[in-house]
Amino acid sequence: MTLMPPRQPLANGLEISRILTGLWQVADIEKDGTILDPDAAADDLEKYLEAGFSTFDMADHYGSAEIISGRLLSRHRESNPPQICTKWCPEPGPMSADVVRTGVQDRLDRLNADKVDLLQFHWWSFEHPAWLDALHELARLKEEGLIRALGVTNFDAAHLRLALTDGIPLVTNQVSFSMIDRRAAGPLAELCAVSDVKLLAYGTLCGGFLSERWLGKAEPTHLSDWSKMKYKRFIDAAGGWSAFQGILHAAGDVAKKHGVSIANVATRWVLDQPSVAGVIVGARIGESEHIADNARLFSFSLDQQDRDQLALAFAGTKDVPGDCGDEYRRPPFLTASGDLSHHLAEMPLAHNARNAPHRPGAAQVLTGSDWEEIAGYCRAQKVGNRILVSGTTAVAGAARAVAPEDAAAQTTYILDKILAALTALGASAKDVVRTRIYIVDEADVLDISKAHGRVFADIKPANTLVIVAGLIGDHKVEIEAEAVLPEATPT
Structure with a gap:
C-alpha cells in the first residue's frame, strides 16, 4: 500500500506536503544550454502530484523550473492544484517598490499565475541593508494579493529575529538541514519554538551522499554534478570522509532495523525536528524518480535507541562552521564552486x-x-x-x-x-x-x-x-x- 505524505498548514489557507519536490537540479541538467521540454517535464511532475507529493520548490535561477511548474499548474487550476514555492534572489542593491514588484511579477509571468503560493526571499549579504526594505515591499504585495505566504531562505537566527520583530509576516525559512549539517537545530530552532516560523529543510540527503550507494565506499576524487560538488564540501567541513562514513554506517544499521533505506532514515530524522514543516527532496526530471522510496518515510518511526545511535555517530563529526546561510556569505563558501561565481559576478559594496x-x-x-x-x-x-x-x-x-x-x-x-x-x-x-x-x-x-x-x-x-x-x-x-x-x- 502506498502511503500519502502528510500535510502541513502554513498560512492563509496554504497547506503543503511535508515532502516537497525540489527542482534545483533542472539548472544542472540545463547547464550545457539544452533546455528541457516544458510539457514533457510537466508530465514527469504529474507522477509526483498523483502520488500526493503536490508541493514543488524552485527559484528564479533554477533554469526553466518555474516555466515547467507553470505548465503543470495550468493543467490543474480547477482541480488538485499543486503548491508552488519559488524564490527571488536579487543581487544586492536598492530595493525600491518598483524593483521588488518587478521581481515578483517575473515569477508570476514565468509561472503563468496570478499569485505565488509561497514567495521566498534570499539576500546575499546583510551588510546591504536594503534586504529589510525588500521584505517590507514584499509584505505589501502580499497584502495586495500577489503572494499567499511569505518566507525567506538561508537566514540565520539573528536576522530572522530582526525581520520578525520589525513586523515582517514570515512563515518559513528554508535552510540546509541534515545529519551532516545540524546548524538549524541550534539558535534557529529555538527561535522557531517561540515564533510562527517553520523551517523548510534542503540538503537533507547531502546531494545523494546519504544513501547506500556511498556506504563503505572510497572517498570520490572527481565529481561533476553541482549538487555533489556542493555537499562534498559540507562533508569535508563536518570532519571529512571517515566521520561521514560513521554517520552512514549508523544510519545503515537503523535502516536495516526498519526495513527502509538510508535516505529514509536521513529524511525522517530531519522531519522529526519540531521546527521543521517540510523536507525538500530533489527530483532529477526525466532521469530518476524516488516517489516510492519517499512514500516509505511514513511507514516507520525512529525510536529512542535509533536516535541515540545516530547521536553517537554525530559526536564523531565537527559542527559545520557558522550559522545557517553563512555558507553563502563568508569563507569557507560551501557551494559547488567554493565561491559565489555560480550566483554573482561579484559582491557589490553597500557603500563606496x-x-x-x-x-x-x-x-x-x-x-x-x-x-x-x-x-x-x-x-x-x-x-x-x-x-x-x-x-x-x-x-x-x-x-x-x-x-x-x-x-x-x-x-x-x-x-x-x-x-x-x-x-x-x-x-x-x-x-x-x-x-x-x-x-x-x-x-x-x-x-x-x-x-x-x-x-x-x-x-x-x-x-x-x-x-x-x-x-x-x-x-x-x-x-x-x-x-x-x-x-x-x-x-
Whole structure:
C-alpha cells in the first residue's frame, strides 16, 4: 500500500506536503544550454502530484523550473492544484517598490499565475541593508494579493529575529538541514519554538551522499554534478570522509532495523525536528524518480535507541562552521564552486569610499543619511591604518527605527551597518580593536551582548558598555567602533 505524505498548514489557507519536490537540479541538467521540454517535464511532475507529493520548490535561477511548474499548474487550476514555492534572489542593491514588484511579477509571468503560493526571499549579504526594505515591499504585495505566504531562505537566527520583530509576516525559512549539517537545530530552532516560523529543510540527503550507494565506499576524487560538488564540501567541513562514513554506517544499521533505506532514515530524522514543516527532496526530471522510496518515510518511526545511535555517530563529526546561510556569505563558501561565481559576478559594496576633503590620504564613507549633511559627519573615516566608525543606530530609510522593541535585533542591524562601512574601507570585523556600546535599559544587557558576541566572539576587541539616560526616538542601543588595519609589509 502506498502511503500519502502528510500535510502541513502554513498560512492563509496554504497547506503543503511535508515532502516537497525540489527542482534545483533542472539548472544542472540545463547547464550545457539544452533546455528541457516544458510539457514533457510537466508530465514527469504529474507522477509526483498523483502520488500526493503536490508541493514543488524552485527559484528564479533554477533554469526553466518555474516555466515547467507553470505548465503543470495550468493543467490543474480547477482541480488538485499543486503548491508552488519559488524564490527571488536579487543581487544586492536598492530595493525600491518598483524593483521588488518587478521581481515578483517575473515569477508570476514565468509561472503563468496570478499569485505565488509561497514567495521566498534570499539576500546575499546583510551588510546591504536594503534586504529589510525588500521584505517590507514584499509584505505589501502580499497584502495586495500577489503572494499567499511569505518566507525567506538561508537566514540565520539573528536576522530572522530582526525581520520578525520589525513586523515582517514570515512563515518559513528554508535552510540546509541534515545529519551532516545540524546548524538549524541550534539558535534557529529555538527561535522557531517561540515564533510562527517553520523551517523548510534542503540538503537533507547531502546531494545523494546519504544513501547506500556511498556506504563503505572510497572517498570520490572527481565529481561533476553541482549538487555533489556542493555537499562534498559540507562533508569535508563536518570532519571529512571517515566521520561521514560513521554517520552512514549508523544510519545503515537503523535502516536495516526498519526495513527502509538510508535516505529514509536521513529524511525522517530531519522531519522529526519540531521546527521543521517540510523536507525538500530533489527530483532529477526525466532521469530518476524516488516517489516510492519517499512514500516509505511514513511507514516507520525512529525510536529512542535509533536516535541515540545516530547521536553517537554525530559526536564523531565537527559542527559545520557558522550559522545557517553563512555558507553563502563568508569563507569557507560551501557551494559547488567554493565561491559565489555560480550566483554573482561579484559582491557589490553597500557603500563606496571617497577621498576625505581637507585631509590628504584619508578616506571616508558616507551612507546618504540626511543627518550626515545636517550635522556634518561621515559614517566612517580612515586615517593611515586606523578606521573610526561613528556612533551608529538602527535606522532604516529616512529616520525609521528598526525593531523598536528589540535591542538585540537593533544591535544586529547596527553591526551590519558598521561592517558595511569597514568593508568599503578595506577592513573587516577581524580588524576591529574597540567597540563602545550605549544602551538605555539595563535589562537589555544580555541580549545586546549576545548579539555583539555573534560577530566578535573570536575576535574579542576591547569593549565598553554604558547605560545612558536616553537615546533619540525609539533607539535602544548605539554603537561606535575602531579598527586598525595591519601595517603594510615592506617590499
